Amino acid sequence: MTMTPEAPISALVIDDAFRDTITLRERPPQPGPIAVSLTFGWRALLKIKHVPEQLFDVTAFPIMTTLMFTYLFGGALAGSTAEYLDFLLPGILAQTIVLITMYSGMGMRLDIEKGVFDRFRSTPVWQPGVLVGMLLGDLVRYLLASTMVFGLGLILGFRPDGGVLGVLAAIGLVLAFAFSLSWVWLLVGLYARTAQSVMGISMMVLFPLTFISSVFVDPTTMPDPLEWAVDRNPITFLADGSRALMQGDPVGNTVTVVLLSCIGLVAVFGPLTMRRFRTAS
Amino acid sequence: MDDTTPAIKARGLVKHYGETRAVDGVDLDIPRGIVFGLLGPNGAGKTTIIRMLATLVTPDSGSAEVLGHDLRDGDAVRSVVSLTGQFASVDEDLTGSENLILLCRLRGFARARARERSAQLLAAFGLEEAAARQVKTYSGGMRRRIDIAASIVVTPEVLFLDEPTTGLDPRSRNQVWSIIRALVAAGTTVLLTTQYLDEADQLADQIAVIEHGKVIALGTSGELKASVGSGSLTVRLVNAEDRPAALELLARELDIDVETSTDPVALVARGVQPDAAAAALGELARVGIATSDFAHGQPSLDEVFLALTGRPTSSSDDHSHAEVPA
Structure with a gap:
């Protein structure tokens, strides 16, 4: 697109209409936290609309991991890829979505570097809404990624016994955890010097966290110390919970543990992130 | 707040960045309804002062009130001020119209009213044709106008403008000056920073000359020039x-x-x-x-500085020193 500054520039006229426009004394009541968060969520969606390239990483990555691990491990671990899919798909959904939460911290960092945050921070709105809105936009990306993984699973032969409700519940559980975990990366993003370092730090945590879990194999096959660690990894609970919900099996304590982790993550990292957001300059 | 409450009253504002005292004990008394100019070279601490007053930066010490609201009462201050930063004060990926609707929604306008207000501002600022284009395609002058429009979706009591005309061509600069004059005529108090003496001269009713985080002179442009001689x-x-x-x-x-x-x-x-x-x-x-x-x-900023400090603005420790127009 070419710039055409000439015509619009000459159109600035300081007349009575102009004076009326610039002196608006109307003061509607300030919107509440939910309205503010949704408005910032709308901004995130607009950014996706204008910069659709940002969907590439969250869609390409899940397809890649699902295909790769299904065919890499399927034959060896479960005898056939179709049987392995029943075990793997709910877990790989959890792993993939958890892994792409690292883009939240990086995306926020890039967004902040562009500077428009000074405007938001000097506006009398519920301040956490700025970040909650960004994460709402991320939820749309995670939902898209979940749909891709699940759809790919169906094509490859995955048939969940838990039905539509079970699948939706599993995806909801994974999204809730991803939303909560994203606060950690937002905090990292506010402290890190560059967007690249946010990526580096989150990879370093997320890779071991998602692999040392029950996503790929049954923990009972592991050496004792590893099994001990895997049994305490929240990703294990997330993968097991997602699997149970999708297959219509009893969920045990998995869902409770995941939801408590979510509350814990938001309760700890939400305020820390907001404090940093207020004072970072 | 009564009519005698000053727009801004600051006492002993200090802000350090590492070893540097970016702002080193600044007092300001700015009456309402005027343009107040913070004049000084790059790195003098002007931006940090307005960022503190806009609640974006917490002072290390000192205090300030904006229309009687203490800076510690952030939401009260934010409800009466608006800030147009020097860079990127709107979202470049969004269109002009989307940016304004977003800000209207954040200020509590219902959806239809937000759209109406956005269209009204775009028309007033001569940006109707650019309304549906991403801001990153705007020219410098259009960019500055959408920045200012974004600051007045609700007319603020106090408007902070950080170097509003730096980098603009003369015509765009004159337009920004006209907008600022119209805003002040309508009752808004404007606190702007500038490196240009002629800008302060043209616009500001009162000027504080800032150097190394301190106010080194205060007065009308006539008083400042008189202090330098002609x-x-x-x-x-x-x-x-x-x-x-x-x-x-x-x-x-x-x-x-x-x-x-x-x-x-x-x-x-x-x-x-x-x-x-x-x-x-x-x-x-x-x-x-x-x-x-x-x-x-008329004396250049350099000459004002020379007269006020006995040394030119381009001190050897100031790596960010920019050109100072005559």
Whole structure:
């Protein structure tokens, strides 16, 4: 697109209409936290609309991991890829979505570097809404990624016994955890010097966290110390919970543990992130 | 808040960044309804001062009130101020219209009213045709206008403008000045930062000259210029060999120190009244010293600084020093 500054520039006229426009004394009541968060969520969606390239990483990555691990491990671990899919798909959904939460911290960092945050921070709105809105936009990306993984699973032969409700519940559980975990990366993003370092730090945590879990194999096959660690990894609970919900099996304590982790993550990292957001300059 | 509450009252504001005292004990008393200019070179601490007053940066010490609201009461301050930063104060990925609707929604306008207000602002600022284009495609002048429009979706009581015309062409700069004058005429108090004495001169009712985080002079532009004396007279001669004679003559006529510059045909006298300058130039012509050109102008920011601090603005420790226009 070419710039055409000439015509619009000459159109600035300081007349009575102009004076009326610039002196608006109307003061509607300030919107509440939910309205503010949704408005910032709308901004995130607009950014996706204008910069659709940002969907590439969250869609390409899940397809890649699902295909790769299904065919890499399927034959060896479960005898056939179709049987392995029943075990793997709910877990790989959890792993993939958890892994792409690292883009939240990086995306926020890039967004902040562009500077428009000074405007938001000097506006009398519920301040956490700025970040909650960004994460709402991320939820749309995670939902898209979940749909891709699940759809790919169906094509490859995955048939969940838990039905539509079970699948939706599993995806909801994974999204809730991803939303909560994203606060950690937002905090990292506010402290890190560059967007690249946010990526580096989150990879370093997320890779071991998602692999040392029950996503790929049954923990009972592991050496004792590893099994001990895997049994305490929240990703294990997330993968097991997602699997149970999708297959219509009893969920045990998995869902409770995941939801408590979510509350814990938001309760700890939400305020820390907001404090940093207020004072970072 | 009654009518006598000042727009801004700051006492002993201090902000450190590492070893640097970016703002080093600033007091300000800004009455309502005026344009107040913070004048100084890059790195003087101007931006940090307005960022503190807009609640974006917490002062290390000192206090300030904006229309009677203490800075610690962030939401109360934010509800009466608006800030247009020097860079990126709207979202470049969004269109002009989307940016304004977003800000209207954040200020509590219902969806339809937000759209209506956005369209009204775009029309007033001559941006209707660019409404549906991403801001990153805007020219510098359009960019500045959408920045300012974004700051007045709800007309603020106090508007902070950080270097509103830096980098603009003269026409766009004049338009921004017109907008600022109209805002002030309508009752908004404007606190702007600038590196340009002529901008402060044109716009600001009161000026604080800032250097190394301190207010080193305060007054109207007339008072500041008077403190420097009037403008400087620069004379360029046709023949370099005439310079010693011309220097002696000018020094005698003006009763002032005349300096030579690196230009072998140039002479500079600071603090010269226009009539004295004219008389001295006449005397040069009478004795037959040919001049190729001469100039008499208002003091530059450099000269104001020189007069106020005894040293030029380009101190060796200031790596971010920018060009200072005359």
